[in-house]
Amino acid sequence: MVMTIPNILSFLRILSLPFLFYLMRDGYPAAALCVLIGSWLTDLLDGLIARTFNQVSRLGSYLDPVADKIVTASMFIFLTLFDRVPLWLTAVVVGRDIVLFGGLLVVFMPQKFPVASPSYLGKFTTFFQALLLLVVMSDRVPALKGHLTMLYPVVLSATAVLTLLSLVQYVFRGIGMLNRGIAADK
16 A cells, blocks of 8 residues: 555545534634635645656545545535534435445446546536535634525535436446446456
8 A cells, every 4th residue: 555645635634524523513613614625625635746746546546535525425414413404415415425335336346446537527516515515614604604605505406406417427327337347248
């Protein structure tokens, strides 16, 4: 296992969660928002460093998206527990990730886990999920309170629709991969 700087940054994203939860729970919304934004910046930075300095690794190709999913799902669950995000949306977001992970295991297990690339719809979905978290969390920061609130209904709806559409796209993509794999075996 090669521990590159991008891999360390991905691990730091996951390790930031307890601090983020503590800050949110104990009433430090500005600090929590800064930690979340810092987490997102490490996501951008790890990809940039990996490509620029040729530190792309097999571990990183799995760790980066897993870290993203863990942080996003954890934030949705945590914000739902505090009645900031509706339960149905958290179920859609987390359910999609569970289905995608299960699908990856089914499709790629026989192939010893090749890297699956995200679609543009998947990336757009991730952006809207992050935007929704930003809108929700910013409303607890006194200096930002109310500034992004008007975006909430639109971003919430867009997040739900995009999450469902990307799930459908990935399911069809996985079915196509399975069919090609089955056809290749015959």
